[in-house]
Amino acid sequence: PRVLSAEYNPVLLSDRNVALGVIATLCVFFFVTFSDREPFSQQPVQQNNNLKRSQPPFLSDTGGRLCTVSELLLLVNGWLLNNNMSKGNQAVKTSMPKALLSKMLFDRKTLQEVLQEAEHDQEGSGGKLGLIDLLAIGIGATIGSGVFVLTGRALPQAGGGAVVAWLIAGAICFLSSSSYMELSSRLPTKGSCYVFSYHALGELASVVGAVCLTMEYGISGAGIARTWSQRFGNAVGISDYVFFCYNGDTFGSEACNADADDLFDPIAGVMCMICTGIVAYGLDMGKIIINSFTVAKILLVIFMIIAGFSCWTGNMFASTESFLPEGVAGVFKVTPMLFWGFIGFDEVCCMASKAADPVKTMPYAMGGTLLGAGLISALAQFALSAMVPVYAGMGSVPFEQAFEDRGLHWVKWIISVGELTLLPLVCLLSLLPQPEVTAAMSEDRLIPSVFRKRNRQGTFVKGSIIVGIVASVLAMTVPFALLGDVISFGVLFSFNLTNLSLINLRYGNGGARREPTVDILGWILMVALAVAGYCCQQGLVERALAGMSISLPALAGFIASSIIALGILSLLAFGFEQKCDMADANIYKARGVPFLPGFAIFCNWFLIASFSWTNVGYFVAFLGLFLVTYIFNLLRSAGTWSSPVTSDSDQNSTVSASEVSCDSEIGMSTK
Numbered sequence: 001p002r003v004l005s006a007e008y009n010p011v012l013l014s015d016r017n018v019a020l021g022v023i024a025t026l027c028v029f030f031f032v033t034f035s036d037r038e039p040f041s042q043q044p045v046q047q048n049n050n051l052k053r054s055q056p057p058f059l060s061d062t063g064g065r066l067c068t069v070s071e072l073l074l075l076v077n078g079w080l081l082n083n084n085m086s087k088g089n090q091a092v093k094t095s096m097p098k099a100l101l102s103k104m105l106f107d108r109k110t111l112q113e114v115l116q117e118a119e120h121d122q123e124g125s126g127g128k129l130g131l132i133d134l135l136a137i138g139i140g141a142t143i144g145s146g147v148f149v150l151t152g153r154a155l156p157q158a159g160g161g162a163v164v165a166w167l168i169a170g171a172i173c174f175l176s177s178s179s180y181m182e183l184s185s186r187l188p189t190k191g192s193c194y195v196f197s198y199h200a201l202g203e204l205a206s207v208v209g210a211v212c213l214t215m216e217y218g219i220s221g222a223g224i225a226r227t228w229s230q231r232f233g234n235a236v237g238i239s240d241y242v243f244f245c246y247n248g249d250t251f252g253s254e255a256c257n258a259d260a261d262d263l264f265d266p267i268a269g270v271m272c273m274i275c276t277g278i279v280a281y282g283l284d285m286g287k288i289i290i291n292s293f294t295v296a297k298i299l300l301v302i303f304m305i306i307a308g309f310s311c312w313t314g315n316m317f318a319s320t321e322s323f324l325p326e327g328v329a330g331v332f333k334v335t336p337m338l339f340w341g342f343i344g345f346d347e348v349c350c351m352a353s354k355a356a357d358p359v360k361t362m363p364y365a366m367g368g369t370l371l372g373a374g375l376i377s378a379l380a381q382f383a384l385s386a387m388v389p390v391y392a393g394m395g396s397v398p399f400e401q402a403f404e405d406r407g408l409h410w411v412k413w414i415i416s417v418g419e420l421t422l423l424p425l426v427c428l429l430s431l432l433p434q435p436e437v438t439a440a441m442s443e444d445r446l447i448p449s450v451f452r453k454r455n456r457q458g459t460f461v462k463g464s465i466i467v468g469i470v471a472s473v474l475a476m477t478v479p480f481a482l483l484g485d486v487i488s489f490g491v492l493f494s495f496n497l498t499n500l501s502l503i504n505l506r507y508g509n510g511g512a513r514r515e516p517t518v519d520i521l522g523w524i525l526m527v528a529l530a531v532a533g534y535c536c537q538q539g540l541v542e543r544a545l546a547g548m549s550i551s552l553p554a555l556a557g558f559i560a561s562s563i564i565a566l567g568i569l570s571l572l573a574f575g576f577e578q579k580c581d582m583a584d585a586n587i588y589k590a591r592g593v594p595f596l597p598g599f600a601i602f603c604n605w606f607l608i609a610s611f612s613w614t615n616v617g618y619f620v621a622f623l624g625l626f627l628v629t630y631i632f633n634l635l636r637s638a639g640t641w642s643s644p645v646t647s648d649s650d651q652n653s654t655v656s657a658s659e660v661s662c663d664s665e666i667g668m669s670t671k
Contacts, residue, residue, distance in 0.1 A: 106513050118358070128354060138344035141344040146166075147304070148399075151377070156390060175599065179597050190351070191350065192350040193213055196497070221426075272472040281459075300418040308383030313388070327545060336488050343430075349362065349366060434464075485612065486615055528561045529565050539558070
């Protein structure tokens with residue numbers, strides 16, 4: 001960083017240049033990592049696959065390790081030679097693109113495979129998580145990012161209305177949580193949105209879901225580490241020595257401060273590596289730390305709320321201007337940002353493979369996390385709003401600064417020490433589910449086997465270390481201000497995939513595409529609701545709140561897309577039969593399917609529409625890296641893929657074996 005200072009080099013790096021550089025580095029990392037999968041001969045045969053795999057003649061067994069550049073060149077050369085040898089077979093050449101496209105869109109993970117993974121996870125020797133442990137994970141992650149980070153940032157824009165924003169965000173999360181509860185009860189294994197999408201929507205959708213989860217877990221953990229490190233540097237007085245601003249200024253200046261976050265942060269990288277070590281050490285050690293820190297964090301937040309109300313200043317309800325300094329528009333502006341503070345219940349869902357009796361435990365754990373964390377975060381926001389009057393041009397105001405401004409230095413130091421001690425737990429909890437996601441992808445042979453290798457305690461040690469290295473690089477180099485909306489975008493989009501997965505599963509497409517019409521209608525529904533949400537937010541609500549006339553084209557688009565969406569939902573509800581037996585008391589059932597999940601999808605798209613196109617572009621770029629890598633793996637093995645040649649009797653037997661109704665799924669899940 002010193003070499004890049006203004007004294008040495010006149011070319012200064014902006015935050016976006018640094019972000020692009022890190023993304024390019026990670027692109028190389030994932031390209032080399034994903035290029036090394038196990039030989040196809042070692043892969044288990046899946047019952048419902050429409051493609052048969054055989055080992056490519058040019059691919060040697062690397063044992064799941066990361067391949068070298070020379071090995072990567074050999075792979076590419078062998079793939080080219082293999083394609084040249086197959087040019088004479090025009091039939092295979094013609095059917096290849098169709099076979100690859102069919103695999104990407106229609107290949108699904110069967111219920112039998114999901115339950116086998118769940119059984120294998122439950123038989124592991126590692127410690128299991130009970131309801132209290134899962135609540136500690138969910139609430140610990142949620143109130144950490146919510147109370148310590150987001151409350152101060154929401155206050156200047158929404159004032160006391162930020163409390164309403166928290167309630168709106170919690171209500172929208174509750175709409176989607178119902179789908180999570182049912183799917184985690186039916187599919188009690190690791191992976192969350194990734195597994196749900198793979199089972200009900202297809203392989204390509206599952207890759208998109210995995211990207212969303214990576215945004216929620218690994219990248220958000222890096223951002224939390226940056227927030228903690230800057231508070232740590234200010235508390236001990238070492239900020240000028242450890243933080244290096246990309247523009248050459250000194251940390252704390254107007255152009256380089258905690259709000260701008262335009263700096264190199266080595267302490268954040270160290271924090272991520274410490275959390276990685278705890279995760280890699282094993283769950284038993286993690287449980288003790290997580291439960292203890294979560295109890296301490298709740299006690300600290302209760303102290304902050306009581307102390308905040310005791311310092312109530314003025315009357316925030318005196319006028320609309322005092323309660324809503326930017327009007328209702330301010331509430332809608334901060335609501336999408338607050339979804340980052342509600343990722344705890346999704347993290348709980350991703351830990352299903354570590355839960356004891358996940359079929360019964362997971363719904364209670366997710367519901368309790370959402371309710372408890374939402375109420376605590378809203379109360380903390382209310383206390384901060386009562387204590388700090390809002391004025392034009394004010395910046396973010398964390399709790400410790402608010403108490404210091406009132407002369408309560410001892411309260412400020414209690415909160416500062418508490419945050420410095422407890423905020424690392426949030427980083428730990430953000431990184432904790434990421435190895436579970438990569439392990440699930442590895443078990444499906446989408447990424448190398450190194451990510452699914454366990455030690456004797458059942459911990460994914462190598463996968464945890466690799467994830468921790470990537471998170472540490474991000475924490476040190478990438479300004480989190482660039483990634484805040486991107487993380488919230490990933491959270492909301494994963495909600496949409498989960499809601500659509502529930503609809504598809506209920507109407508017979510779980511594990512196999514038995515109802516093609518329902519599958520097509522589901523994706524048309526997703527697009528229609530996206531158009532409706534965007535037109536409503538951008539062309540109607542936002543313009544109305546700004547005092548402008550509504551856009552007539554947007555109004556027409558909203559009406560047309562809403563009619564299409566309602567028509568599809570009505571057709572699904574009254575024109576198709578649900579394939580699930582709803583009488584089993586052991587399985588949680590979401591209410592109002594398909595209308596309630598459909599409304600949740602619309603609400604999520606409505607909030608996504610408020611993000612800038614620049615931040616959406618960042619998400620698309622990150623998603624593109626994963627998709628290019630995924631497609632490269634398919635093309636690399638293209639020479640060995642072929643369409644199956646089956647007789648009529650074989651085809652009939654395959655269909656009958658794969659047509660597992662949701663009635664059977666319930667019984668198998670319960671058993």
